[in-house]
Amino acid sequence: MISLKNISKTYTSENIKVEALKNISIEIEEGEICGVIGFSGAGKSTLVRCINLLEDPTSGKVFVDNQELTSLKSKELRNARKNIGMIFQHFNLMKSKTVFKNIAYPLKDSGLSKDQIKTRVYELLELVGLSDKASSYPNHLSGGQKQRVAIARALANNPKVLLCDEATSALDPQTTQSILKLLKDINKKLGLTIVIITHEMNVVKEICDKVAVMDNGYIVEQNDLIHIFTRPKTKVTKHFISTVFQENKIYELLEKDYFLKEIDEDELLAKIVFVGQNTGQAFISKISRQFKIDASILFGNIEIVQATPIGYLVVKLSGQIENILNVEKYLKENNIELEVIRHGKCNNKPTTKCS
Numbered sequence: 080m081i082s083l084k085n086i087s088k089t090y091t092s093e094n095i096k097v098e099a100l101k102n103i104s105i106e107i108e109e110g111e112i113c114g115v116i117g118f119s120g121a122g123k124s125t126l127v128r129c130i131n132l133l134e135d136p137t138s139g140k141v142f143v144d145n146q147e148l149t150s151l152k153s154k155e156l157r158n159a160r161k162n163i164g165m166i167f168q169h170f171n172l173m174k175s176k177t178v179f180k181n182i183a184y185p186l187k188d189s190g191l192s193k194d195q196i197k198t199r200v201y202e203l204l205e206l207v208g209l210s211d212k213a214s215s216y217p218n219h220l221s222g223g224q225k226q227r228v229a230i231a232r233a234l235a236n237n238p239k240v241l242l243c244d245e246a247t248s249a250l251d252p253q254t255t256q257s258i259l260k261l262l263k264d265i266n267k268k269l270g271l272t273i274v275i276i277t278h279e280m281n282v283v284k285e286i287c288d289k290v291a292v293m294d295n296g297y298i299v300e301q302n303d304l305i306h307i308f309t310r311p312k313t314k315v316t317k318h319f320i321s322t323v324f325q326e327n328k329i330y331e332l333l334e335k336d337y338f339l340k341e342i343d344e345d346e347l348l349a350k351i352v353f354v355g356q357n358t359g360q361a362f363i364s365k366i367s368r369q370f371k372i373d374a375s376i377l378f379g380n381i382e383i384v385q386a387t388p389i390g391y392l393v394v395k396l397s398g399q400i401e402n403i404l405n406v407e408k409y410l411k412e413n414n415i416e417l418e419v420i421r422h423g424k425c426n427n428k429p430t431t432k433c434s
């Protein structure tokens with residue numbers, strides 16, 4: 080549905096050049112929800128604004144619904160843009176107009192009669208759960224309600240794509256959940272393709288099928304959600320995953336706790352990540368029995384990602400080095416990821432693998 084091919088974008092102002100996007104390519108399938116995550120300044124907004132050509136790429140091609148937008152003249156582009164709705168962090172509603180008029184606004188040149196517009200607006204109000212707010216003004220609505228109006232307005236022309244630029248960043252966690260649920264419902268009901276820009280992995284975790292991770296103008300990693308969660312490759316992806324599992328807090332605790340910091344020669348501190356069916360297996364007692372090692376669970380967490388449980392444990396394994404290496408091998412063979420945090424034999428240096 081969306082295809083970006085070798086997109087670069089360089090901003091030039093007062094002779095200063097900023098390369099916001101560097102040769103980016105991504106394919107987003109019809110009906111998919113794709114999250115774009117990255118730190119501030121990574122290029123996320125620029126990327127999403129290149130999809131509807133609110134920003135003109137410096138080079139590269141943009142295709143939406145099999146149409147190359149980058150080759151269109153301005154009138155054709157205006158028409159093509161009706162296929163792409165967009166919502167923003169601060170809602171961008173017209174304060175002096177009622178909810179009804181805000182939603183009706185994009186329909187003004189649609190050729191629909193007054194009655195048809197009224198029917199359409201009420202349909203949209205029902206879709207976003209605000210049937211009783213038609214005559215309210217934006218200032219009398221909560222943040223979540225304002226974003227619902229913005230969603231209704233973005234969907235007025237029956238677009239096939241919805242772009243969401245930090246759409247939940249100004250909302251509290253509970254309202255964020257309700258807006259994400261609404262987006263998921265709309266995605267299912269209308270088969271809408273959705274691109275969500277965010278800096279929160281919890282948002283991605285909640286509704287995305289696929290994730291693109293951005294850093295310094297590049298997409299450094301893109302994959303389906305479970306893959307990103309269980310086998311992140313880059314440092315920046317690992318950082319975002321760790322925010323969900325609260326990994327940083329775990330490491331802080333480990334640093335503070337003298338006894339864990341100074342583990343014995345025959346001890347190993349490791350992170351174990353396991354997915355789906357593996358979460359139900361008694362692999363801790365299995366490795367303990369089979370390889371004659373002691374295994375203590377120091378921290379544990381199971382997150383549900385797209386209806387798939389992902390388990391995360393920090394364990395201390397004690398035993399002979401050969402046995403511990405066999406444990407590593409066994410877990411790998413069973414598709415369970417083990418990452419060494421610290422090994423006693425390596426003078427407690429973090430993330431050092433011993434053999």
Ligand SMILES: Nc1ncnc2c1ncn2[C@@H]1O[C@H](COP(=O)(O)OP(=O)(O)OP(=O)(O)O)[C@@H](O)[C@H]1O
Nearest residue numbers: 090092097099117118119120121122123124125126
């Ligand atoms: N209109 C502009 N003129 C010049 N530079 C710009 C412009 N818009 C963005 N930039 C620069 O391009 C880079 C990418 O910005 P962008 O807003 O796309 O990042 P972002 O990941 O969306 O950041 P944030 O999460 O803070 O919104 C930044 O270095 C930014 O300063």
